[in-house]
C-alpha cells in the first residue's frame with residue numbers, strides 16, 4: 001500500500017550494519033558486535049518507561065556526530081522508507097544532539113538535508129525534515145533550534161517539534177520557540193499526550209498553537225478535548241507500537257487509534273522510529289489490522305490523513321494527495 005509517514009526520528013531509525021560501520025569509524029565500541037544482536041538490543045520491547053526508552057538513543061547519538069554519518073543515515077532512511085512503500089516521509093531530529101564533535105546546528109541540518117535530498121532523488125520518496133528541541137533543555141536552546149529551522153525553511157525543513165521528557169517538563173516553557181517558528185510561517189507539531197495526560201496536550205495546543213500532535217494517545221482521557229481535536233481538524237501522529245513499548249497504553253489491544261479514527265479524529269499511523277520501535281510502517285499497518293481491527297478502508301483513510309496533514313507547501317501537498325489517492329483508488333478500492 002502506498003503510504004506517508006509524519007513521525008519518524010532519524011536517531012531511532014539507523015540500520016544496525018551502519019551503526020557498526022560508524023562505530024568503527026568513530027573508535028566507539030557498541031554494546032553488541034553482530035548486526036542481528038544489535039538490532040534486538042536496540043529494540044525497546046522491554047523498557048520500563050519513556051525515560052528508559054529514550055536511553056536507547058544515547059547509543060545512536062554517540063555515532064551521529066559527523067556530517068558524513070548524518071548524511072549517510074538520512075540517505076539510508078529514505079531508501080528504507082521507499083522499500084516500505086512510502087511516497088512521503090517527514091524525518092525529525094534535534095540538531096543540538098549532534099554538535100558534540102564540533103559541528104554547528106546549521107551543519108547538522110545541512111548534512112541531514114543532503115542525505116534526505118539524495119535519497120529522494122534516487123528512490124523517489126519525498127523526504128522532508130522537522131527540527132526538534134527537547135523539553136528538558138533551556139527554552140533559549142529551543143528558540144535557537146526554531147531559528148535554525150526557519151533559516152532552512154526553503155531548503156527542506158518543513159516544521160519544528162518538541163520531544164523528550166513530557167511528564168517532567170511542560171511544552172508551555174518553550175512557547176517562545178513555537179511562536180518564533182509560527183511568526184516565520186514554519187509549521188509546528190509537538191509530542192504530547194504520550195507520557196502525560198490531557199493537560200499536556202492542552203499546553204501543546206493552547207500555549208504553543210500546534211496543528212498536529214505527536215502521539216496524542218492520552219487526549220481521550222478528557223472527552224471534550226478529543227471532541228475539540230476532532231472538530232478543529234488537529235492531526236494526531238499516532239505510533240501504536242511505540243506507545244505499547246513506553247506504556248503510554250496498558251496494552252497494544254487497548255490502543256485507542258481505531259476508536260479515535262471511528263469518531264472522526266484525523267488519525268495517522270507512524271513508526272516513531274524504525275530501529276528502536278523495531279517496526280517498519282508496513283508492520284504497523286499489518287498490526288493495526290490484526291490487533292486493532294482496522295479495515296483496508298481505515299488504512300486508506302489514515303494514508304490520506306497523513307498526506308493532507310503533511311507540512312509540504314500547498315502545491316507539492318496537492319500533488320502528493322492526488323497521486324496517492326489515485327493509487328489507493330486503483331489498487332485498494334479507496335473511495336473518498
Ligand SMILES: [Zn+2]
Nearest residue numbers: 009191214272
Ligand atoms: Zn516521537
